């Protein structure tokens with residue numbers, strides 16, 4: 001698009017993901033080395049071109065815009081262990097307070113007749129195997145939250161952990177979520193940074209409560 005300040009210039013904006021379909025080398029006009037050329041094709045299933053950029057502009061100028069259904073799925077590969085352990089007791093607590101009160105009503109963890117009941121507590125170990133989500137850090141002002149979901153394929157139920165945006169997330173922003181509060185802490189009503197097993201939080205948020213886990 002044209003640069004508003006200097007009409008002779010073009011500006012380039014992020015408008016989604018592209019795949020390199022072809023590449024070749026052309027001779028440079030003034031001689032010298034070759035020029036690498038790439039044919040990029042915009043990947044299907046994304047908002048129309050510039051919609052992303054336009055929405056960012058609106059968001060920056062303070063005009064509320066439609067939130068994007070950005071979603072990332074994390075598959076559960078390993079269900080044991082003692083490191084980086086998350087369990088549904090933390091998540092239920094977290095949703096009850098902040099995000100999704102209905103989850104408690106819809107899923108009764110003690111109801112074994114419910115085909116869709118989550119294993120409870122659900123232990124997720126990301127030490128030996130996992131995907132990129134295992135590198136996501138905790139923040140006291142997170143931009144995504146996660147919840148367990150059930151995915152059906154060929155009459156089989158698979159448990160997934162799905163991440164959902166809490167607000168618009170501009171490109172290149174670090175994704176963070178709230179690791180939650182251990183049920184034992186919750187039951188005791190403790191919010192002290194000194195609580196056993198909690199780590200010092202370095203999220204840098206102005207609302208940082210000092211520790212997590």
Ligand SMILES: C[S@@+](CC[C@H](N)C(=O)[O-])C[C@H]1O[C@@H](n2cnc3c(N)ncnc32)[C@H](O)[C@@H]1O
Pocket residue numbers: 084134135136137138139199200201202203212
């Ligand atoms: C699931 S890993 C996150 C990825 C990790 N930062 C890495 O580079 O592999 C969780 C660990 O990251 C660190 N971490 C995550 N969020 C943090 C935060 N807000 N403050 C300090 N350390 C954090 C802690 O050591 C925590 O046990």
